Amino acid sequence: MKDISCKLLVIGAGPGGYVCAIRAGQLGIDTVVIEAGKPGGTCLNVGCIPSKALIHAAEEYEKAQHWAPTSSPLGISVQSPSLDLGKTIAWKDSIVNRLNSGVAALLKKGKVKYVQGWAKFRDGKTVEVETETGTQVIRAENVVIATGSAPVELPFLPFGGKVISSTEALALNEVPQRLAVVGGGYIGLELGTALAKMGSKVTVVEALPRVLVQYDSELTRPVLKRLGDLGVEVLVGAKAKGLSSKDEALLIETGDGKDRKIAADRILVTVGRKPVTEGWGLEEIDLDMSGRFLRIDDQCRTSMRGIYAIGDVTGEPMLAHRAMAQGEMVAEIVAGxxxxxxxxxxxxxCFTDPELVTAGLSPEEAKKLGGEIKVGQFPFTANGRAMTRQAEDGFVRIVARADNHLVIGIQAVGQGVSELSAAFGLALEMGARLEDVAATIHAHPTQGEAFQEAALKALGRALHI
Incomplete structure (x- = not known):
């Protein structure tokens, strides 16, 4: 097989990798991208996109179930709703396939050469790829490592049989009657909530004192209330220990030190993700590490000249949009x-019910930096659009410096607040002050008005509360 030479080689076609390759193609850079699986990586195929499809289907089914016994306050009644999970999964898969095709078409449009197979470094400029037709050698002036992350497996609860990761949870052929979720982070609670709405009896086991520890307790309170309404049992300070002798139950140690069995048809383990740093020849290039992750600077450069790393393999936050931003930037750096x-x-x-959004610093984080802060919070109970959507649980909160009113953090919890994330990010990126947010005319009636009202509240002049 003839060797390939290029200016830029991208290893991994997940969100970071394919965006890097597409942008490089737009800039006229001779680019090759290697992917062992399908275009789009974990996020598109077994992560962000399919999980949101499952979450949406669960929401629709739960609404129908809620309305079935009697007519809702909206005057809607539904007779005997049922769920065909096979059709739901097929619909989810059709969306994934459309997006796979879209990524492939964009790479082709950018004149990016796509190589299917597993890549392994020979040295800092040379990679060999095991493809279906043999070994392909690729030499590149610049290399981007975008190998992503994988679910963490517990040694006493290895994946297989009834013990599943998020990947298998997104491809179930039937709703488990009883589901145990080990790990109370965003992945476990997103999928646990969805399956609870579909009819599972869900128990969440979290070793830490509370779930969703990356969010403050005030922000997560509406989520916990909703979990209770759905009949989800949340056990905090509890440790999973393994399977019972007949594998019919999960063995745990409760917060008060007692042993307990949790009967479960499926056990979903979501205790985090780990960077994929093995199997692609890291030992051949000897890059500096930062703990488990590849160490990078503010231009995503590793310790070797001409080798960049982006996305989950470089550490927290493990977010697809972070990887995309890094990928776009690296392509432009390579272009000069x-x-x-x-x-x-x-x-x-966090796509729980209700949703959570954070950008920048929480009030607690801001206080630790020293200096006075102003905090404004506006509840959705005082927002007309939230009332008309039956989405009154939650609020928008804004954090700013007291001396110059510079906005340094924004948080929200509520139905559909994920769509406010762009406004939150933009305000921080543009260096907005409370007066800027307060003076921006927000369309009425929208939930976005709560953002403006939170800024007004921080300034001491809220209009609607």
């Missing part, structure tokens, strides 16, 4: 542009 980045304005979203 002056670029750098920081993560202060990156929104993070």
């Amino acid at each position: 542009h002056k670029r750098s980045w920081d993560k202060r304005a990156i929104p993070a979203i």
Whole structure:
């Protein structure tokens, strides 16, 4: 097989990798991208996109179930709703396939050469790829490592049989009657909530004192209330220990030190993700590490000249949009542009019910930096659009410096607040002050008005509360 030479080689076609390759193609850079699976990586195929499809289907089914016994306050009644999970999964797969095709078409449009197979470094400029037709050798002036992450497996609960990762949870052929979720982070609660709405009896086991520890307790309170309404049992300070002798139950140690069995048809383990740093020849190039992750600077450069790394393999926050931003930037750096980045304005979203959004610093984080702060919070109970959507649980909160009113953090919890994340990120990126947000005319009636009202509240002049 004839060797390939290029200016830019991207290893991994997940969100970071394919965006990097597409942008490089737009800039006229001779680019090759290697992917062992399908275009789009974890996010598109077994992560962000399919999970949101499942979450949406669960929401629709739960609404129908809620309305079935009697007519809703809206005057809607439904007779005997049922769920065909096979059709739901097929619909989810059709969306994934459309997006796979879209990514492939964009790579082709950018004149990016796509190589299917597993890549392994020979040295810092040479990679060999095991393809279906043999070994392909690729030499590149610049290399981008975008190998992503994988679910963490517990040694006493290895994946297989009834113990599943998020990947298998997104391809179930039937709704488990009883589901145990090990790990109370965003992945476990997103999927646990969806399956609870579809009819599972869900128990969440979290070793830490509370679930969703990356969010403050005030922000997560509406989520916990909703979990209770759905009949989800949340056990905090509890440790999973393994399977019972007949594999019919999960063995745990409760917060008060007692042993307990949780009967479960499926056990979903979501205790985090780990960077994919093995199997692609890291030992051949000897890059500096930062803990488990590849160490990078503010231009995503590793410790070796001409080798960049982006996305989950470089550490937290493990977010697809972070990887995309890094990928776009690296392509432009290779093209000779002056670029750098920081993560202060990156929104993070948890698609629970209700949804959570954070961008920048929480009040607690801001206080730790020293100096006085102003905090404004506006509840959706005082928002007309939230009332008309039956979405009154939650609020928008804004954090700013007291001396110059510079906005340094924004948080929200509520139905559909993920769509406010762009406004939150933009406000931080543009260096907005409370007066800027308060003076921006927000369309009425929308939930976005709560953002403006939160800024007004911080300034001491809220209009609707």
